[in-house]
Amino acid sequence: MTAESKDPLAGLDPFDLFDAEAERLDHFFRGLDARGWDRPSRAAGWSVRDVLGHLAGEELYNHACLDDDIDGFTAMLRREGVGGGFDGFNEWCVERRRGVPVEEVLQEWRRENGDTRERMRALGREALLPTFAGPYPVGSQTFHYASEYATHADDVGAPVTEDEAEERAWWRARVGAFVLAEQDSKAEVELTADGVWVHAYGASELLPAPVFVEATVGRLPDDHPLDRRLRAALRCLA
Template structure:
């Protein structure tokens, strides 16, 4: 439902969601033993430990945005020989932490992400960040982080209580629908209480809300019947 302000995300608090999903990950990470850390995640080629390393390393970029120092961030990547855009950066973040004790990586992530969330909330959703794509509202950037954290929580098997699953899927669907419009995607969506209608190039499909979310982050299982053209058009947050 679109709010009276015309902002489809106005009724969602991106900072509260960010706190909730960070706490979910932290609880999960805190309970892991060596076997749990080494278990494969849903991210191809990454263990659960690698997902944590990715999240910790990503804070270098998040802080560069908050500090207004994108040039310094880009210069750092150049000094380190990092190429290949965000994929190359993510791979570098994981590789350089593989020999670091996992407890140290977990402390790094907690500290850095805690600072990111505090500073973003203090700025407010209407302030702007400098990003690699140019100036961008803090609140919308937080929604992107919200989606990423929820996705990675699912990737590593973090628990979601039954009484929060529906609301969680709903906000994720609303954020994804907004991003599809923002990116000028071929897919057009209409959400009902239980399902999402998707229209692509004259074709239509309806998906349960949870399946729509999985499609937008590229996590539908290989055996899911959704046509590849819909999959390609819907993927917008991963």
């Protein structure tokens, strides 16, 4: 991370961003018919309905953090025979909801996520949240949640208007830069007026913000020309 971009999140409100992406998804889900729910998403192996199942299921973890009950969450995974870390948990969340009427899953997600967003906002940006990785700032965790929701909104094809596309790409780029620094990535990143300059392993590129975002969330097409070393170094949110 360069000196020019030490605080890429300055001026952003994580709670507003999380709310906006949740509303985007909710509005999109409300308009789907059976064919729309069964359509493949951009998330490998998941339909649009599966993405909803994932979002609903992960609220179990979100609430465990808010309730300071990570031990209880871990015990639940053991009882259910869920292994494989978060990937295994995510697949379990999807599988167990595939036989549930989609309207019930949608109501579950709305209820549980609405509670998560309300409680996170009430705690405030500087409060510490218990997580698997230890205590972590609520604001930072909310940025992670907002980024994930934006990624899944794109995965299912939720519309983004022309008026909001540029600003949305830039806040997501700023979150990506923050997470790369947080993870001590090998990638050097500088946010500039012309795009995002990245450097790692002797390779450098000036990327448009949307391309940088897609790299950080692991959604670049296989045939994208970005240097493979840079692609690997930039992936931090998926």
